[in-house]
Amino acid sequence: MKLLIKGGTLINPDHKKIFSADVLIIDxxxxxxxxNLEIDGAVVYDVGGKLVLPGLxxxxxxxxxxxxxxxxxxxxxxMAAAKGGFTSLACMPNTNPVADNSSVIAYILYKAxxxxxxxxxxxxxxxxxxxxxxxxxxxxLKEAGAVAFSDDGRCVSNAAVMYRAMQYARMINMxxxxxxxxxxxxxxxxxxxxxxxxxxxxxxxPAAAEEVIVxxxxxxAGETGCRLHIAHVSTAGSVQLIRQAKTRGLKVTAEATPxxxxxxxxxxxxxxxxxxxxxxxxxxEDVNAVRQGLRDxxxxxxxxxxAPHAQEKKEVEYDNAPFGISGLETAVGLVWTExxxxxxxxxxxxxxxxxxxxxRILGISKGLLAEGxxxxxxxxxxxxxxxxxxxxxxxxGRNTPFAGRTLAGVPVLTIVGGKIAFEYAG
Amino acid sequence: MIxxxxxxxxxHFDPPEIELILDTxxxxxxxxxxxxRKVPTLRGRTVMNLFYEPSTRTxxxxxxxxxxxxxxxxxxxxxxxxxxxxxxxKDTVRTLEAMGTDIVIIRxxxxxxxxxxxxxxxxxxxxxxxxxxxxxTQGLLDMFTVREKKGAxxxxxxxxxxxxxxxxxxxxxIWGFLKMGARVSVCGPATMLPIGIERTGVxxxxxxxxxxxxxxxxxxxxIQLERQKAGLFPSLREYARLFGLNRERLSLAKKDALxxxxxxxxxxxxxxxxxxxxxxxxxxxxxxxxVAVRMAVLYLLIGGGDA
Amino acid sequence: MPEKMxxxxxxxxxxxxxRALVRIAHEIIERNKGTEKIxxxxxxxxxxxxxxxxxxxxxxxxxxxxxxxxxxxxxxRDDITTLAHQPILRRTEVPFPVKNQKVILIDDxxxxxxTVRSAMDAIMDLGRPNLIELAVLVDRGHRxxxxxxxxxxxxxxxxxKEIVEVRLQETDGQxxxxxxxxx
Numbered sequence: 001m002k003l004l005i006k007g008g009t010l011i012n013p014d015h016k017k018i019f020s021a022d023v024l025i026i027d028x029x030x031x032x033x034x035x036n037l038e039i040d041g042a043v044v045y046d047v048g049g050k051l052v053l054p055g056l057x058x059x060x061x062x063x064x065x066x067x068x069x070x071x072x073x074x075x076x077x078x079m080a081a082a083k084g085g086f087t088s089l090a091c092m093p094n095t096n097p098v099a100d101n102s103s104v105i106a107y108i109l110y111k112a113x114x115x116x117x118x119x120x121x122x123x124x125x126x127x128x129x130x131x132x133x134x135x136x137x138x139x140x141l142k143e144a145g146a147v148a149f150s151d152d153g154r155c156v157s158n159a160a161v162m163y164r165a166m167q168y169a170r171m172i173n174m175x176x177x178x179x180x181x182x183x184x185x186x187x188x189x190x191x192x193x194x195x196x197x198x199x200x201x202x203x204x205x206p207a208a209a210e211e212v213i214v215x216x217x218x219x220x221a222g223e224t225g226c227r228l229h230i231a232h233v234s235t236a237g238s239v240q241l242i243r244q245a246k247t248r249g250l251k252v253t254a255e256a257t258p259x260x261x262x263x264x265x266x267x268x269x270x271x272x273x274x275x276x277x278x279x280x281x282x283x284x285e286d287v288n289a290v291r292q293g294l295r296d297x298x299x300x301x302x303x304x305x306x307a308p309h310a311q312e313k314k315e316v317e318y319d320n321a322p323f324g325i326s327g328l329e330t331a332v333g334l335v336w337t338e339x340x341x342x343x344x345x346x347x348x349x350x351x352x353x354x355x356x357x358x359x360r361i362l363g364i365s366k367g368l369l370a371e372g373x374x375x376x377x378x379x380x381x382x383x384x385x386x387x388x389x390x391x392x393x394x395x396x397g398r399n400t401p402f403a404g405r406t407l408a409g410v411p412v413l414t415i416v417g418g419k420i421a422f423e424y425a426g
Numbered sequence: 427m428i429x430x431x432x433x434x435x436x437x438h439f440d441p442p443e444i445e446l447i448l449d450t451x452x453x454x455x456x457x458x459x460x461x462x463r464k465v466p467t468l469r470g471r472t473v474m475n476l477f478y479e480p481s482t483r484t485x486x487x488x489x490x491x492x493x494x495x496x497x498x499x500x501x502x503x504x505x506x507x508x509x510x511x512x513x514x515x516k517d518t519v520r521t522l523e524a525m526g527t528d529i530v531i532i533r534x535x536x537x538x539x540x541x542x543x544x545x546x547x548x549x550x551x552x553x554x555x556x557x558x559x560x561x562x563t564q565g566l567l568d569m570f571t572v573r574e575k576k577g578a579x580x581x582x583x584x585x586x587x588x589x590x591x592x593x594x595x596x597x598x599x600i601w602g603f604l605k606m607g608a609r610v611s612v613c614g615p616a617t618m619l620p621i622g623i624e625r626t627g628v629x630x631x632x633x634x635x636x637x638x639x640x641x642x643x644x645x646x647x648x649i650q651l652e653r654q655k656a657g658l659f660p661s662l663r664e665y666a667r668l669f670g671l672n673r674e675r676l677s678l679a680k681k682d683a684l685x686x687x688x689x690x691x692x693x694x695x696x697x698x699x700x701x702x703x704x705x706x707x708x709x710x711x712x713x714x715x716x717v718a719v720r721m722a723v724l725y726l727l728i729g730g731g732d733a
Numbered sequence: 734m735p736e737k738m739x740x741x742x743x744x745x746x747x748x749x750x751x752r753a754l755v756r757i758a759h760e761i762i763e764r765n766k767g768t769e770k771i772x773x774x775x776x777x778x779x780x781x782x783x784x785x786x787x788x789x790x791x792x793x794x795x796x797x798x799x800x801x802x803x804x805x806x807x808x809x810r811d812d813i814t815t816l817a818h819q820p821i822l823r824r825t826e827v828p829f830p831v832k833n834q835k836v837i838l839i840d841d842x843x844x845x846x847x848t849v850r851s852a853m854d855a856i857m858d859l860g861r862p863n864l865i866e867l868a869v870l871v872d873r874g875h876r877x878x879x880x881x882x883x884x885x886x887x888x889x890x891x892x893x894k895e896i897v898e899v900r901l902q903e904t905d906g907q908x909x910x911x912x913x914x915x916x
Contacts, residue, residue, distance in 0.1 A: 198623050200537055201594060203558075271541045453805060453823065456826070457808070457825075465808040467809070470814075495808075725819060728814055
């Protein structure tokens with residue numbers, strides 16, 4: 001099988017280069033990058049005027065399988081990923097059962113191999129059942145294929161447990177990803193604590209709930225030497241803490257989600273449960289700080305925190321609705337519209353944060369656009385615009401606060417392992 | 427005129443709309459004072475009281491208001507409905523709507539429930555209290571009571587004292603009185619003053635004596651014991667000492683200041699029995715006026731939908 | 734009111750209104766053999782000043798004070814739940830018991846009779862009068878209910894496309910009864 005991707009502008013974040021070339025794919029590998037390639041028997045895709053990127057990697061997604069197949073499955077979640085321009089994703093272990101043992105990891109990998117449209121890299125739990133008490137069998141998980149550890153959805157509340165988890169993860173050279181939330185401070189909160197929670201009468205989640213744990217984790221990472229990755233940074237205070245830690249040379253990385261660099265707590269007015277997410281949408285000041293953090297490199301990664309929910313679960317009282325936004329199918333458009341077209345990030349910087357940076361954190365040989373690399377490619381049309389229509393989502397989760405928004409930058413072709421995983425049909 | 431189908435909160439009402447409701451309530455109060463308290467206005471219309479929270483006072487007030495206007499009234503409370511069986515609000519509403527309801531009055535422990543309901547039903551929706559969000563008819567009856575006593579609302583100084591954080595009454599009162607040109611102060615323990623409340627335009631105090639200074643109206647809020655368990659204040663004793671309204675404190679306000687309370691009261695905690703029963707207290711009149719104000723709201727909302 | 738309505742005729746001027754009301758005052762006294770137990774209730778809005786004037790004329794004639802009440806019939810209208818916007822409620826103030834009284838309803842114009850029907854229901858809710866009579870300044874015909882006025886200032890045949898407009902000093906700042914029509 002030969003594919004020839006002709007006429008595009010290539011972005012290679014590994015070497016920080018933007019150049020024009022054709023890409024020849026033979027079977028599962030990139031065979032050649034050169035000008036004016038003409039290959040007999042190749043299927044040709046003309047991508048003139050479009051950007052050819054190494055396949056995008058989502059470091060933070062929830063595929064819900066096993067256990068919550070009414071909200072998403074590995075099949076539908078990876079289909080949504082392909083449509084959103086992602087060729088790889090790392091999935092969080094808060095399934096049922098929790099991915100805290102090698103057999104759940106094996107199950108996920110098997111299903112992904114059978115039904116997945118994109119590469120799936122499972123993340124193992126930090127603690128058994130993600131209960132925050134006993135360490136999960138991390139070495140076993142690693143051997144089974146886990147690429148990182150996290151109790152995402154929950155915070156490892158007990159500092160002693162987190163301390164040991166980091167020591168242990170350091171021993172096997174694996175990163176720990178923490179969902180930073182002091183659950184006593186956030187207790188029963190439904191949105192950011194501020195002016196809008198006051199108006200709406202909803203219980204607030206203070207910024208401090210995130211920041212005290214970010215600070216704690218940074219101290220523990222410094223003590224243990226563990227590679228720490230802070231998930232979904234949402235507050236100005238967290239950005240500042242991470243910035244300072246990086247200045248001190250700490251091995252810490254961080255991610256931000258499209259909703260946290262785009263939306264404020266004002267969106268909750270009207271009680272649209274599509275806006276209910278954890279960490280919550282924060283203030284304009286926080287949004288601007290997250291953008292600044294992305295710009296100055298404090299925040300290394302853009303991840304979706306794709307958290308699909310079946311419609312009926314979100315069609316309830318705001319307090320009763322589960323947290324989460326279905327993010328895979330809007331991420332590229334939001335990155336381009338909110339960060340690239342506003343010149344907060346250059347196209348190269350944006351692509352770094354969705355390819356080579358997450359690949360390095362997870363230690364996977366992805367995010368490369370070079371001869372001999374895996375043939376994972378994403379082609380996006382930066383000139384095309386689309387209106388977000390949840391009814392057209394292929395994810396089972398249509399829970400989005402972005403419905404009706406016009407986004408510029410549309411993934412038009414997604415190639416995974418030399419095969420077309422998604423092609424834009426208009 | 428009222429160009430709306432629903433009464434969700436006073437935040438989004440305009441002063442002329444509020445004025446119209448209060449004026450209409452004047453006419454309704456005349457009916458309430460008659461020997462035969464019944465007019466045929468809503469004959470053949472069905473009003474549903476959908477209560478997910480126990481509330482004898484508000485439910486009865488709405489029920490009387492609807493009955494005085496000759497509507498048929500259905501009462502559904504959470505203990506008697508399928509809510510306890512795990513049916514979602516949406517399904518409950520669809521079922522009840524299929525029975526043919528013109529107005530749904532909803533009381534719910536969660537903020538935003540009335541908003542949701544309004545999106546799901548073609549019936550008019552009246553919010554009878556949703557979580558800590560709003561309780562617009564209580565705000566209206568407070569304004570009605572004050573206007574009746576003071577002649578006008580503009581320029582009055584209103585002091586709202588207590589657990590502002592959890593109070594939907596405080597929010598409706600704040601919006602309503604501010605829109606009608608009154609000055610509003612809120613006062614309570616720092617742990618019960620919600621963040622950013624000053625952005626609504628109120629003055630914020632932790633010192634109750636300052637808040638009471640020159641007040642024309644004092645609205646005391648109920649303090650709930652479970653807030654102590656949640657660690658929001660140390661003890662009822664200390665709360666009463668710092669924030670309770672007694673005769674000495676009352677003397678800091680204007681001589682003819684009105685004392686109000688949405689009820690039910692904890693006498694001896696947020697308000698002394700002496701003050702609650704004093705001539706300055708209009709707490710009982712609030713209850714009577716509640717029926718008139720709710721009749722006005724029912725009357726004004728039943729028309730808006732058809733054209 | 735449709736646009737392009739213009740004044741077609743004036744059927745009563747200030748003096749005409751006065752004369753009609755004085756005549757009605759005499760008729761009320763005559764038919765009731767005096768003024769005992771008589772109470773006037775004006776229907777909002779223009780029935781109210783008419784009732785006040787009638788009370789004044791009766792007082793001039795008989796030197797007796799006749800009580801006057803104000804009635805808003807909005808809540809008794811039979812079309813109330815079908816209107817696009819709810820009419821503004823006006824004051825109802827009947828400061829005397831109607832029980833065993835001779836209540837005379839006062840309105841400016843009688844047309845379909847529905848307002849009077851509503852007014853009678855409203856009065857019944859206040860108590861049981863001995864009798865109810867009706868006085869109007871203008872009867873323009875087109876009744877839809879079996880109701881007639883006991884005292885009429887002026888009967889005028891009209892087309893249903895026309896409008897009869899009564900203007901009074903107290904409510905409109907001028908006096909006169911006009912017929913408005915298209916073209």
